[in-house]
Amino acid sequence: MSAPPITEIEKLSAELQAMQLRRPPVDPHLRRRLMATPSMGGARPKATVRDGDQFWLVKPILPSDTEDIPRLEHATQEWGRAVGLNFAQTAYTGFGEDSALSVMRSLRFDRQHGLRVMTLSAASLLQTEYPGHSGSSAWSYPNLARTLTMIGAPQEDAIELFCRMIFNAVIGNDDDHPRNHAIHYLHDQGRWRLTPAFDVVPNPDFTPQYLAMELSHGSHQISRANALHDAKAFGLSGDEEAVELLDGLLDRIEGRFDQVRLLLGPRLESLMQERLSEGLQRMRIM
Ligand SMILES: Nc1ncnc2c1ncn2[C@@H]1O[C@H](COP(=O)(O)OP(=O)(O)OP(=O)(O)O)[C@@H](O)[C@H]1O
Ligand SMILES: [Mg+2]
Numbered sequence: 048m049s050a051p052p053i054t055e056i057e058k059l060s061a062e063l064q065a066m067q068l069r070r071p072p073v074d075p076h077l078r079r080r081l082m083a084t085p086s087m088g089g090a091r092p093k094a095t096v097r098d099g100d101q102f103w104l105v106k107p108i109l110p111s112d113t114e115d116i117p118r119l120e121h122a123t124q125e126w127g128r129a130v131g132l133n134f135a136q137t138a139y140t141g142f143g144e145d146s147a148l149s150v151m152r153s154l155r156f157d158r159q160h161g162l163r164v165m166t167l168s169a170a171s172l173l174q175t176e177y178p179g180h181s182g183s184s185a186w187s188y189p190n191l192a193r194t195l196t197m198i199g200a201p202q203e204d205a206i207e208l209f210c211r212m213i214f215n216a217v218i219g220n221d222d223d224h225p226r227n228h229a230i231h232y233l234h235d236q237g238r239w240r241l242t243p244a245f246d247v248v249p250n251p252d253f254t255p256q257y258l259a260m261e262l263s264h265g266s267h268q269i270s271r272a273n274a275l276h277d278a279k280a281f282g283l284s285g286d287e288e289a290v291e292l293l294d295g296l297l298d299r300i301e302g303r304f305d306q307v308r309l310l311l312g313p314r315l316e317s318l319m320q321e322r323l324s325e326g327l328q329r330m331r332i333m
Pocket of ligand 1: 087088156157168227229245
């Protein structure tokens with residue numbers, strides 16, 4: 048069954064919400080169509096829409112969300128892109144002041160020109176599982192970086208991963224488990240590459256002290272020392288190169304926040320302003 052067109056995004060979001068709440072269908076035809084398409088997995092309800100030959104993964108707000116998570120996710124993805132990292136392209140749609148509905152969509156990197164692109168999660172790559180295996184030593188950024196190198200991904204992918212680890216540490220995205228990283232096979236390059244970053248969302252409820260993945264061998268704790276400890280695993284030649292990369296990145300994360308403010312709106316802006324100050328303080332030498 049084909050994915051619904053993007054023009055149906057509002058109806059689709061309402062239907063996904065109803066499914067989550069175990070309510071009867073808003074549109075029985077659409078419900079049947081959603082039930083007949085494969086699930087992408089993950090904790091939140093989602094579906095795919097089609098826009099020409101592009102496919103987007105659609106994630107609506109949930110009634111249990113304490114904040115406008117779709118808005119926060121879109122703004123964070125844009126932040127990563129503004130910093131110069133390879134983050135999936137996203138878009139956000141609110142449905143007006145009177146509507147409690149909002150939705151974000153993420154351009155599917157496992158489809159190109161309408162065809163499937165072979166994609167593998169970091170959970171498979173690291174021979175671990177999510178959910179489950181939490182706290183396992185396989186859940187590790189340095190391990191993932193070494194594995195990327197082992198399977199022939201270029202050096203820039205390991206560096207990109209290092210930068211994503213820092214970004215997650217600063218913004219407090221502690222949902223960075225191994226199913227939230229992936230690789231895909233790019234036929235034009237004839238090799239596996241790290242996919243664009245996806246599902247990068249700051250924890251809206253508290254400032255995390257730990258990431259889901261280890262920053263250095265044996266430790267999930269968010270700290271400057273930890274972020275730098277295993278820099279060699281990412282192909283960085285030594286302390287000096289790692290420090291320079293880290294400090295440059297922190298400056299860019301701080302500098303680009305101005306571009307993200309409007310996307311967040313006042314409430315999320317003040318949350319993230321505070322989070323950013325805390326995160327930078329922890330990751331810089333003060
Ligand atoms: N832009 C994308 N292109 C292709 N696949 C994607 C994209 N974004 C997410 N996915 C896939 O869909 C799965 C679920 O998406 P996502 O992680 O965004 O949802 P979630 O419900 O927030 O997940 P979680 O359980 O981590 O909170 C991902 O694990 C990944 O395999
Ligand atoms: Mg996810």
